[in-house]
Amino acid sequence: MKKDFVEELKWRGMLQDMIPGTDELLRKQMVRGYIGFDPTADSLGVGNMVQIMTLLHFQQAGHQPIALIGGATGMVGDPSGKSQERNLLDEAQLQHNLQRQKAQLEKFLDFDCGANSARIVNNYDWFREFSFLDFIRDVGKHITINYMLAKDSVQKRLETGMSFTEFSYQLVQGYDFYHLWKNEGVLLQMGGSDQWGNIVTGTELIRRKSSGEAFALTTPLIKKSDGTKFGKTEGGNVWLDPKRTSPYKFYQFWLNASDSDASNYIRIFTLRSKEEITAIEEEHAKAPHLRFLQKELSADITARVHSKADLDAAIEASEILFGKGTADALKALSEDDLLAVFEGVPQMRIARTELENGIPVIDLLADKTGIFPSRGETRKMLQGGGVSINKQKVEDIERVAGKDDLLNNRYLLIQKGKKNYYLIIAD
Structure with a gap:
C-alpha cells in the first residue's frame, strides 16, 4: 500500500504550507512534482537533504519526482534568505557542479521504476535560446511590479539594496514552473518555506498566462534547538x-x-x-x-x-x-x-630524518617533543604501562621508534594514560 504523501509529511513534521486542494489532487491521481536545487557548489549539503527526502517520500507515495538543477537560475542568484548578492558562476563551473549534484541525487531516487521514475532536468535547456526581449514580452508583462515587491525575499533586501538581476529571479523561477506545467504536465512545485513566494509566482504566472491551475507545497526551515542554523x-x-x-x-x-x-x-x-x-x-x-x-x-x-x-x-x-x-x-x-579524529589534539613536529635513523622512545617523549617534562617521568610512566604508540602499549622501555611506525608515512600517535593523546608529525 502506497503512502499518503501529505499525511507522511505531517507526522514527520515536514509540512509548512500548501495551496488549498493540493492534498485532494495528490490522493486523486499520480502527480508530477518538482523541487529546484541550487548549483552554486559541486556538492549538495545536509540542508538539501530535507528536499531530497521530500522527493523520496513523494515517489514512495506513487508520484513522479523531478529534480530541477538550476543551470540558468544559478547564473542569476536566488535572493531568498540571503543578506547579500552571491557571486555568479561561469557556465563551465556550473556544468561541473550540475554533474556532481546529479550523481548525488541518483543515490536516493529511483530512476528506473516505470511511470513514476525520477527525472532530472536543467532549466538552462529552455532558457538557453530565450532572448531577453522575448522573456520580458512573454513573461514579464503578466506579473506586476507591485506583486513582486510584496515578496518577503524582496522586502528584506530593499534597505541594503538589490540588483535587477536578483529582483528578476522570481520571474525566472516562475517561468520554470510554467514551462514544466505546459510541456511536462507538472502540477506541483515543492521547496523550503523560504521559497513560497517564488513558487506561488509560478502558480500565478500559469493562471494569468494560460488560465491554468497549479499547486504548491513547502517544508519548514530547520533550525537547531539552540536557535543556530542547521547544517x-x-x-x-x-x-x-x-x-x-x-x-x-x-x-x-x-x-x-x-x-x-x-x-x-x-x-x-x-x-x-x-x-x-x-x-x-x-x-x-x-x-x-x-x-x-x-x-x-x-x-x-x-x-x-x-x-x-x-x-x-x-x-x-x-x-x-x-x-x-x-x-x-x-x-x-x-x-x-x-586528522579529523584527532582534530584539536596537541601536535608537535620532528625532523623525519631523526625517525628514519630511529629514536629511543624516552628521547622522543621527553627531549624531542616535551610530551613528558623529564626523562625520569617518562621512564616511570613507561614502566607502569601508561604509554602507547599507535594504540599499542610500549612494554619495552628501551624501544626505538622508527619510520616503520609512521601512520600514513607521516604520523605517530602517542597516548599517555587513558585520555591524553598527542600527534607527532614527521616533516
Whole structure:
C-alpha cells in the first residue's frame, strides 16, 4: 500500500504550507512534482537533504519526482534568505557542479521504476535560446511590479539594496514552473518555506498566462534547538561529498545532535516508520547517556549518504578516539580521517630524518617533543604501562621508534594514560 504523501509529511513534521486542494489532487491521481536545487557548489549539503527526502517520500507515495538543477537560475542568484548578492558562476563551473549534484541525487531516487521514475532536468535547456526581449514580452508583462515587491525575499533586501538581476529571479523561477506545467504536465512545485513566494509566482504566472491551475507545497526551515542554523559547524557547511566532509565528520555531525534535535532529525532524514522511531526513543529514554537515538540516526544517514563500509570506518574511528579502537583500525584510517579524529589534539613536529635513523622512545617523549617534562617521568610512566604508540602499549622501555611506525608515512600517535593523546608529525 502506497503512502499518503501529505499525511507522511505531517507526522514527520515536514509540512509548512500548501495551496488549498493540493492534498485532494495528490490522493486523486499520480502527480508530477518538482523541487529546484541550487548549483552554486559541486556538492549538495545536509540542508538539501530535507528536499531530497521530500522527493523520496513523494515517489514512495506513487508520484513522479523531478529534480530541477538550476543551470540558468544559478547564473542569476536566488535572493531568498540571503543578506547579500552571491557571486555568479561561469557556465563551465556550473556544468561541473550540475554533474556532481546529479550523481548525488541518483543515490536516493529511483530512476528506473516505470511511470513514476525520477527525472532530472536543467532549466538552462529552455532558457538557453530565450532572448531577453522575448522573456520580458512573454513573461514579464503578466506579473506586476507591485506583486513582486510584496515578496518577503524582496522586502528584506530593499534597505541594503538589490540588483535587477536578483529582483528578476522570481520571474525566472516562475517561468520554470510554467514551462514544466505546459510541456511536462507538472502540477506541483515543492521547496523550503523560504521559497513560497517564488513558487506561488509560478502558480500565478500559469493562471494569468494560460488560465491554468497549479499547486504548491513547502517544508519548514530547520533550525537547531539552540536557535543556530542547521547544517553548519564551526568548520562550515556539512556536505554530502566525502571529499568536502569526510564520512567520519559526517557521522559525528549527527552523533553530536542534542536529544531534541535528534528526535526531530530521525523523522525528517530517515525512512524509519512511526513505530520504529517510537521504539528507538523509548529505548533511548532508558539511558540517555548512551545516546542510542543519536547512534541510530547517524548510522542510518551515514550508510545511505556514503556506504555501510564508510559507516563502519566512522564508528571504528570514533572508538579509536575514545580508547576502544585497535591498532589495526588506526592503521586503516586515511590521512583525512586520522586528522579529523584527532582534530584539536596537541601536535608537535620532528625532523623525519631523526625517525628514519630511529629514536629511543624516552628521547622522543621527553627531549624531542616535551610530551613528558623529564626523562625520569617518562621512564616511570613507561614502566607502569601508561604509554602507547599507535594504540599499542610500549612494554619495552628501551624501544626505538622508527619510520616503520609512521601512520600514513607521516604520523605517530602517542597516548599517555587513558585520555591524553598527542600527534607527532614527521616533516
